[in-house]
Amino acid sequence: MNACIIGAGISGLTAAWTLLEQVPQEFRDIHIIEKKNHVGGLVNTRYIGNKFYDFGPHIFHSHDELILSLMKQELKERGFYDIKTIAKSYWNKKFYDYPLSVDSILNLPKELQRKVLIELYKLCPNNKHEATNFSEFVRGLVGDTLYKIFFEKYTKKLWGISPTQIPSEWAPKRISFRVNDKTFFGVNEWEVYHKNGIKEITNFLFEKIQRHKNKVRLLFNSEVLSITNTGGAYKLRVLNKNTNEIVRLDCDILISSMPLDELLLKLGAKPKPLIFRSSIVVFLELNREFPILPANWIYLNEENYPFTRIFEQPSLLNKYHGNTWITIEYHINKDSKMWKMANPEIVNRTTQFLESLGLVSQEDIINWDVWKEAYTYPVLTFETLENLKYNTKLINNFKNVITVGRLGKFRYMNMDETISDTIRTIKNKIIRGA
Known part of the structure; x- marks a missing residue:
């Protein structure tokens, strides 16, 4: 044959x-x-000078x-080698555990804490069973407030459409608020990486x-x-x-x-x-000591930041010391203005947003690269x-x-x-x- x-x-x-x-x-x-x-x-992995980066934080994990x-x-x-990764979600100038934990709720402003706890108490199991779209389903899991803070805007940035246009099958089936386990994939998941x-x-x-x-x-x-x-x-x-x-x-x-x-x-x-999202990953090598992020990667929920995630690549390396480098991810459509944008312009635009975050300045950048892939996520x-x-x-x-x-x-x-x-x-x- x-x-x-x-x-x-x-x-x-x-x-x-x-x-x-x-x-x-x-x-x-x-x-x-x-x-x-x-x-x-x-x-895949790209090598820029003596540094390398993956197309986003690809962690091999399985159960x-x-x-x-x-x-x-x-x-x-x-x-x-075995690793355990941690992620954070950035909202309102603070970092929150992601997946959500009890601490995520306790770190919210007091008035929102009370609102969230009341909403969680009032949740009805039938809400998610009767849900017809992503928005209704996730609201049925976490209530309106947490949905609006951590899910609504991020989902729209990732998929390019309103969560109400996404079928409920696409939503997470359950969301548990972790207490002790803050790892991204959970303590029971096998999770590995390679130095190359x-x-x-x-x-x-x-x-x-x-x-x-x-x-x-x-x-x-x-x-x-x-x-x-x-x-x-x-x-x-x-x-x-x-x-x-x-x-x-x-x-x-x-x-x-x-x-x-x-x-x-x-x-x-x-x-x-069928519709597929395209993605752009921006690599920035920095004249800054590792680490600069409070986790392996952070999610950006707010609309005023056009990228979805920032990843500190050397955080996956064993006992790394030295200057750091990060990657920034955009998820867009191929007919968008940004997809057609020249690479230096993409880097300048990215740097401006990072400066507004207080994370990176133009003077910190030693080297850069831009990686585009036309087909990344089925929508x-x-x-x-x-x-x-x-x-x-x-x-x-x-x-x-x-x-x-x-x-x-x-x-x-x-x-x-x-x-x-x-x-x-x-x-x-x-x-x-x-």
Whole structure:
């Protein structure tokens, strides 16, 4: 059997690993088609001078038994070490525990404390069961005041739409107010990092498939132009952007991590549109001693700060001493003014907001970089949810096509969830025919 895999990010690499080592069928040839000139997708690390940064605070964490059994020991042998991360939420010139804790409430101004406690006391379990959107559901969990402070504006910044436009399925299922455990993922979650950055996760997966390099061929800087269905097998026309040559590939199994609606167009179908948020990460190396933040990262809830999160990268390194560097995240649409903005202008704009926070001044900056990714978050609205159902029916009509990952499944997933879901999806399709 032959397979083509579209995308060499975390889901594409996991798909290849699964085909090569975790299914009984033997694959003679596997072609992986990647638009960029490297593997990893969003799970990547950039090096600027003698510093590095990830595309946002990517922490590998899991409680999934499949992930723990497949990866825990091997990652430890590769130099991954246990960590526990802490996050804070910034509001009204103060930092609050996030996830919310009892202390978060006690640190609020007195008049808000009383209001919050009354609202929590009056909460009715039926409120969340009857909720139809994100806003109603979260209000049913924490009340109006905490919702407005910690959820409403941040959610709008992240997704670019009102929380009332987001289905309740997208909301956190429960919110517990922590007492002693202030870690972001919780004390029972396995949480690791590597001194060279999060790209070591995709390096781990890449090395898995490199063991079978006689069967695997990677096509970098390549784009799928069209896919022809030949009765359950597929013919792909692929443009090699280095040579401008057209490469033709045949496969029995097609696995795709590209956006689902784009895949359907390549297959000649007529999908309904899906929406994805784009992201910009700004790296700033500072002439300041580490640390400058009270946590690994902080969330910015207020509308007057256009970015969503600030992350101090060296906070994940063991016993780091020296000057620090931070990353600042924006989540925007590709048609926005900021997406088209020149990188120096983005850095200047970011610095001005950081100065207004009292965090960084222009004179502190030693070096900078800007990293843009066009497809980062699937935006689930009532309309896109219906469009997803329609597109899922369409793709299910194509035999031997498997979609994986955030973009392929139009589902928000963390790294461990992406790996686990990809393995299970491929095994279900290939072994069980489900």
